[in-house]
Amino acid sequence: MAGPGKDLPVERSFEGGKRPVSSEEGSGGGTGGTEAREHLANERTLLAWVRTGVGLISFGLVVERIGAQVGSVGSSGAFGVALAVLGCLTLIMGTVQFLRSRRGIAAGNFVPAVAAYMVVVVGSLALAGTFVIYVLLGDL
Numbered sequence: 001m002a003g004p005g006k007d008l009p010v011e012r013s014f015e016g017g018k019r020p021v022s023s024e025e026g027s028g029g030g031t032g033g034t035e036a037r038e039h040l041a042n043e044r045t046l047l048a049w050v051r052t053g054v055g056l057i058s059f060g061l062v063v064e065r066i067g068a069q070v071g072s073v074g075s076s077g078a079f080g081v082a083l084a085v086l087g088c089l090t091l092i093m094g095t096v097q098f099l100r101s102r103r104g105i106a107a108g109n110f111v112p113a114v115a116a117y118m119v120v121v122v123g124s125l126a127l128a129g130t131f132v133i134y135v136l137l138g139d140l
Contacts (some may be wrong), residue, residue, distance in 0.1 A: 038105045042098060049094020052120070056087030079131060086123045093119055 060083030067076020093116040104110035 035105060038110070039102065042101045042105060043065065045101075046094055046098040046102035047137075049097065050091060053087045053094060056090060057084045060084035060087060075134060079127070079134075082127055086120070089123065090120050 029038060041115040062080075064077050064080025066082065070076070097113065097116045100113065101110060
């Protein structure tokens, strides 16, 4: 028979917050469920990378096609290709990040990497800034 408080969830802190954790999850004895959740979260993250990459490639295609119809093939073609390249880079970086995280989770020594995220963020900001400058100078 369980003693008082044995069946109640235990509060454990994580990243500045608290959530209920069962005694099996927190004890280290039942890590199969926790590891499965980590792998599933890793797969969801990969799918987000894929969604972002495909979106960038698609947007690059749209920019290039619209530019071809309007008549400014050179600049819109360059932006379209740059977006498509950034999309391909996003797919590659997402896959590398997924495989790296998968090995880290399986080995029990997962260390998050920031470089992959920064490549996509800096590339997107550079393209957005260049596009804004192009639009502003195009109106002059």
